[in-house]
Amino acid sequence: MEKKLSMTNTFKSRIHLLYTLISICLIGSTMLSSCRDDAYVYLSQSKQVSPKRINNKIKGFYLLNEGNMGMNRATIDFFDYDTGEYFTDTYSEKNPGVVKELGDVGNDIEIYGSKCYAVINSSNYIEVFDAQSGIHEGSISIPNCRYIKFHDGKAYVSSYSGPIAIDPNAEHGFVAEIDTTSLELTRKVIVGYQPEEMVIKENKLYVANSGGYRVPDYDRTVSVVDLPSFKVIKTIDVAINLHRMAIDKRGDIYVSSRGNYYDVSPNLYVIDSESDEVKQTLNIPVSEFCMMGDSLYYYSTAYSYNTGINEVTYGIIDTQNKQVISTKIINDGTDKNIMMPYGLSINPETKEIYITDAQNYVVTGYIYCYSPEGILKWKTEAGNIPAHIAYLYK
Numbered sequence: 442m443e444k445k446l447s448m449t450n451t452f453k454s455r456i457h458l459l460y461t462l463i464s465i466c467l468i469g470s471t472m473l474s475s476c477r478d479d480a481y482v483y484l485s486q487s488k489q490v491s492p493k494r495i496n497n498k499i500k501g502f503y504l505l506n507e508g509n510m511g512m513n514r515a516t517i518d519f520f521d522y523d524t525g526e527y528f529t530d531t532y533s534e535k536n537p538g539v540v541k542e543l544g545d546v547g548n549d550i551e552i553y554g555s556k557c558y559a560v561i562n563s564s565n566y567i568e569v570f571d572a573q574s575g576i577h578e579g580s581i582s583i584p585n586c587r588y589i590k591f592h593d594g595k596a597y598v599s600s601y602s603g604p605i606a607i608d609p610n611a612e613h614g615f616v617a618e619i620d621t622t623s624l625e626l627t628r629k630v631i632v633g634y635q636p637e638e639m640v641i642k643e644n645k646l647y648v649a650n651s652g653g654y655r656v657p658d659y660d661r662t663v664s665v666v667d668l669p670s671f672k673v674i675k676t677i678d679v680a681i682n683l684h685r686m687a688i689d690k691r692g693d694i695y696v697s698s699r700g701n702y703y704d705v706s707p708n709l710y711v712i713d714s715e716s717d718e719v720k721q722t723l724n725i726p727v728s729e730f731c732m733m734g735d736s737l738y739y740y741s742t743a744y745s746y747n748t749g750i751n752e753v754t755y756g757i758i759d760t761q762n763k764q765v766i767s768t769k770i771i772n773d774g775t776d777k778n779i780m781m782p783y784g785l786s787i788n789p790e791t792k793e794i795y796i797t798d799a800q801n802y803v804v805t806g807y808i809y810c811y812s813p814e815g816i817l818k819w820k821t822e823a824g825n826i827p828a829h830i831a832y833l834y835k
Contacts, residue, residue, distance in 0.1 A: 485534040490819040491525040491810070499790050500835045505550040505559055506824030508542070509802060515547035515561055516824040518808075519575070527808075527821045535575040543568055550831045553591040553621060557831060560586050560598065563605060567598065569624060572833055579624045583617050590639045590646070592668065596621055597646060599636040601654065611635070611654035616646065618671060628671045632664035638686040640694055642714045644668045649683035649696050656701075663696060665717055675717050679710050687732045688714070689760040695737060697727045702746050709739075711763060721763055726754065733787045735760050738770055738794070740782045753782065770794060772815035779809065786830040793818070797827035 501521040508514030517532040533542060544564030551558050557572040567581040567589065585601035596619040603612045614636040618628040633650025640647050645665055652660025659681035667674045680698035687695045694712040698705075707728070711721040730739035737758040744751040755776065757767040770776075783806070784797035792813040799806045806827040809820045 485528045485531045487526045487528045488821055489525055490520075490527045490821045491522075493525045494522045497522045497790060498834055499788065500833045502786075502788075502795075502830050502832045503550055503552075503557060504784075504797070504808060504823055504827055505547040505829040505831075506806070507547045507826040507828045508545065509825060510546050510563055512825075513542055513545050513564075514825045515543040515545065515559075515564075517543065517547075517550070517559065517575075518823055518827070529822070529824060531575055532570070536570070536577045539577050547829065548586070549588045550829045551589050551591065552831045552833060553596065556621065557833075558589055558596065560589050562586060567596075567619075581619055581624055581626070583626075585614075586617075587636065588638045590641055591621070592641045592646075594621055595619065595627070597639060597641070599632075599639055599648060601635045603654070606654065607656060608654055609658060614650070616648055616666060630666055630671050630673060632666070632673060633662050633676070634660040636664070637684045640686045640688040641668075642688060642692055642694070645674075645714070647686060647694055647696075647712070647714075649686050651682050651684060651699070653682065659701065663694075663712065677712060677717055677719065679712070679719055680708060681705060685727065685730060687730055687737065689732060689737070690735070691760070693720070693760065695730065695732075695760075697730070699728075700743075702744060704747075707741065707743050723758070723763060725756070725758070725765065726752075729782070729785045731785050731787050732760070733789070733792065736766075738785060738787060740770070740785060740796070742782060755782075770796070770815055771811060771817075773817055775809070775817045779807075783826060784808075784828040784830065788832065795830060797823065799826045799828075802826055 504518040506516045516530045519528045519531045544561040546562040548562040549560040552572050557570050559568040565584045569579045570577050583598050583600050587599040590597045598617045600615050602614045613631050615629050615631050617626050620627050632648045634652035635654050637649045637651050648664040650660040650662050661681045663677040664673050665675040682699040684699050685697040692714040696710050698708045700707045707726040709723040709725045709727045713720040726741040726743040727739045728741045730737050737760050740755045742753050755770040756765050759766045779798045781799045783799035786795045794811040796809045806823050808823045810818045
């Protein structure tokens with residue numbers, strides 16, 4: 442659970458540092474349960490942020506704002522390349538009969554086929570809506586859901602399974618398989634403790650297990666699930682408190698460790714998907730990354746309890762030789778204006794770079810658009826804790 446509970450804790454962004462404070466805050470509280478009694482329309486706001494572009498294959502993108510935990514402030518924005526307009530909180534306007542906003546903690550968003558799936562972590566469900574119109578189509582109930590991936594008509598969702606609470610006896614998590622036509626849960630497999638992101642290589646699903654609820658006894662494994670049988674066929678020992686995952690064109694899998702925020706630093710590891718063994722430790726702190734071609738773009742917000750310092754760094758890794766080829770993503774100095782980087786995405790068509798800024802996690806955040814060369818093109822206000830982007834093709 443990665444929501445920040447006070448101004449003093451804002452550095453601990455995407456690293457899930459405040460599990461203990463979060464559980465104290467949330468135990469005894471109720472999640473979002475009240476629906477709108479009327480069909481009041483919550484109007485979105487739009488702003489012209491760039492020139493019109495009509496010859497793109499990508500129509501635009503949805504941005505999921507996480508919203509502070511316990512405040513039911515998850516929202517969805519939309520940027521339209523055709524018009525150059527950025528629309529805030531479009532989901533509420535298009536769905537006046539649904540619960541206001543989306544609920545508590547928007548943790549992931551992806552488009553598959555004609556549908557868009559927004560994973561709402563603390564509200565324990567996945568919102569499904571038509572990707573072109575933005576109109577609600579259904580929902581899938583999964584407790585403490587985290588991230589989503591797709592393969593051959595199925596959605597795979599990681600879940601912490603248990604309640605939001607620090608507990609040395611916290612239960613194992615699971616991955617749920619969802620049929621994307623019926624939106625029904627078809628199978629479930631138990632994996633490690635508090636599973637996070639996933640990647641898929643052919644018929645194998647790799648799951649990064651964090652064990653964050655069992656702090657300081659973190660999990661340190663990646664579960665390998667055989668998709669045909671939907672059983673764990675191997676457990677790879679990597680490092681403590683795993684989180685992010687990506688896979689390159691050669692089948693090498695990148696998985697980040699958040700460390701323990703004291704004497705174990707965050708790091709990045711490479712798994713060989715043929716042998717299912719760790720092949721390399723890169724000794725690079727990484728909080729978020731995005732694969733584009735043979736380059737892995739990343740940033741790090743590495744907080745240390747020992748120093749009280751949150752060190753922010755950026756970089757690009759050449760995935761062919763596993764070397765850092767640049768310690769910059771932004772090349773015009775405007776990175777100094779970004780208080781807390783919280784999301785990173787690259788348009789697969791234009792190669793434009795998007796970085797979100799959570800600010801202090803309480804006020805409205807921002808999204809920055811950079812050229813492939815790292816020069817600022819535009820920025821605009823988003824929602825509370827802007828984080829996850831899904832591109833919509835025409």
